[in-house]
Amino acid sequence: MAADTASTPFFTEDNLTALEARYEAQKLAFGALAFQSARCLRKFGLLALVSKAGKAGIDLASLQAQASISAYGVRVLMEASLGIGLCTLNEGQYRLTKTGIFVMRDAMTIANFDFNHDVNYQGFFHLDEAIETGTPAGLKELGNWATIYEGLSSLPQQVRDSWLAFDHYYSDGSFGLVMKKVFAKPVARLLDVGGNTGKWARACVEHDEKVQVTLADLPQQIALAGAEMKTHPGASRVSFYPVNVLAAETTFPNGFDVVWMSQFLDCFSDAEIISILKKVAAAAGEHTRIFIMETFWDRQEYEAAAFCLQQTSLYFTCLANGNSQMYHSEVFSKCIDAAGLEIVDQTDGVGVSHTLLECRVKQ
Template sequence: MHNKEYVKYGYDKESYTALEAITEAQKIAFSPILFQAVVCMRNKGLLAYLDQVGEKGATIAQIHDNIVLSDYATQLLLDVALSMHIVYLNEQHYILGKVGYFILHDKMTQINLDFTQDVCYQGMFHLEEALENGTPAGLKVFGDWTTIYPALSQLPEKAKQSWFAFDHFYSDGAFPAAFNHINQLNPKHIYDIGGNTGKWALYCASNNPELVITILDLPEQIALANKNIIAAGVESRVKGFPVNVLSATSLPNQADVWWMSQFLDCFSETQITNILSLIHQNMQDDAVVCIMEIFWDRQPFEAGALSLNASSLYFTCLANGNSRFYHSKVFYQCLREAGFHVEQDIDGLGLGHTLLICKKR
């Protein structure tokens, strides 16, 4: 019996003919090189120029006159773009195809491409070592840290910008829908565990003027959040509580809602269970735990599942060596082991997020 997501995505049978399969194999063999070529096409304005001229296209001479590259470099990138079906050629005029259009204009593609280039690319050379040792071996390209989280404020500027853009893009879009569900619980005090820069806390504060929110996170992240809290002028209702939930033996217990958004995917299955158990031990009996996560098996399109499974390799190689974007059944198991049951399971928030509303068993 196959799980339904494997059937939905076509993972339960062979998808290619032999000829198609060998073509796909070549794409994989050259994919790091082709990726860098696409980055160059974008950065040097080749794709933007073809987008500007539209369906009439442009000759090689016109393209060369409008981008700062040699004849050799321009022709080479165009030949690669043809092979990748990013552009097509009609009567000596190069025309931007749909793939090229989405590279330029689709925000998700832009975010993913920058994240891959600025955060992941160099470190991924050490993926095999990371898989063997269970440590983020690729993080060494940025510095000497055991995980990426304390290092976020110290990453090179482009890497830092791309990391936060990636993180916020996949959570912020779900905030309005998630907040509607949370607000129906009539919370008075929310603990935002792993609150990062404070985006969720500030969203809650701006949409419910009665709410008190406490961000629980590493000291380095609380320092970043405090700057945003002060800038928003909500210091009276939004506070920071520095804590490492992996090593803590107790937590404050005043909240009626404990919130975690794309936080638990930063940990291994054992660590997730331990964090949930710590919350279970410290929370009030009638409090609610709300977990917003993005599960690869809950995505409506295969592209979503592919993006999440690919992004999981970032967790392996650069973040901490032992976490990922999980299958939803993993979280259900961790919640059961920690003493929780799921009261509501809500799919389809934002870009494929799921909200789990849980209580003590």
């Protein structure tokens, strides 16, 4: 069947007054400063202190007395909290807003904050260079690699932790939701292409006591996944296939019932996606089911999700590889078609923001 390419209902109208639009423009102009002030309000515990005070609120002097930073630091951060909508101030009492609660406690918001600060922030100074050259120009702030994937195992610990927390937040909650669909038919052998740290492979051998999983990825990632898998009860049923999927000579082994790719193909350009999928198609049999799980910005239920995905695209532009993104589903479906595959089933709304595509070689 053809992919349903119904467009998102968001981003179709401009309903702001001129005054409102100018204010929104100032939020962008000071966005970098607002981001860092919000991060520091959480880091230094000021949001927690205001939250603890509850509806009664807390005055500046009390905050300064309890905080671990200088009185001056408390004052400027708390004043900044008003303009960015994290606190209100009435009759001298600061109170936390709903937005402030999300910044302080929400797992998704915290994962996004840490990812953008630890991984992206310094590199994004080079976004214009990345756009002009088609290379991840900001990556030099983290290390000397052609792509971030080559350096994941060598990233500074805090950077790597934030990268993995961001990656896993969006994928882990989806695995259990799609497992029954993947295993709806008997699966003796499963090829996990772009297996990263091996979380999907581990989930599969835990779900099915007989399935054999082959994890294919760059040698550096294979080393990480192998280390994670060593002590797992299902380790004997997981094998590894080190491979550079972009190399012209690359082929995939055949004989698999299922080929699985999750949050993998968004790491490549349109042309590279087609090339990889052609290699998958060449290794697939007539009855091989090919599952692709991705986050398409036009398939989101909520505008906030679409916004986050559109901005995350620029991480790929500036740091990851210089040429990929979080795709519009129509662009992606054209790549599938060009590779000689067809979509037979599509499930939106999986987990936080995923779409699951089931494909097969064109009949």
